[in-house]
Amino acid sequence: LPRRVRLDALVDIVVRQYAPLPLPSLGPLVRRLRYGAPQLRSGIDGALARAREQLAHTRVDGIEWYWPVDEDPGAADLPDDRVRLLTPFDPVVWDRTRFELFWAWAYRFEAYTPPAQRKLGYYALPLLWRDRVIGWANIAATDTAPGTSFGYVAGHAPRDRAFARALERDLAALRAFLGK
DSSP states (O other): OOHHHHHHHHHHHHHHHHOSEEHHHHHHHHHTHHHHOGGGGGGHHHHHHHHHHHSEEEEETTEEEEEOTTOOGGGOOOOOSOEEEOOTTSTTTSOHHHHHHHHSSOOOOOTTSOGGGOSSOTTOEEEEETTEEEEEEEEEOOSSSOEEEEEETTSSOOOOHHHHHHHHHHHHHHHHHHTO
């Protein structure tokens, strides 16, 4: 296949994985292809320009957002009642710019931050419930069961009983995984 076709296919794969992408994230993400496909490095800027022309996009609150043409952002499934602890490198989390735009709060990976300067914790895991990241959890391994502490953007856990049940289910799954 011609170089241009291969590069455009890689861009399509990346965008499909991470969309929707705000413009400030699209460029850096596509440019990271230089690490995985260094032989295509010289064509990346052209592929990015083509992607910006060909991808579906719209402006929301002054920010241009991009996604694959065949996706319908309005057709998303309704969120379920599951709680999910996300890693700092999860596709929902790793792009901190997009994360802040989605949930209006700054998540920072603080493992390399001096303890006195940490705000969330050593390895805080963003806490996704339904369609919102509502806080974070710190999990510590102990001899008996994982120690947990939680922080919430609103200052408190949701008062919905479904949240408490969903959180306990996720923690039970974590304990089972750890054999505790």
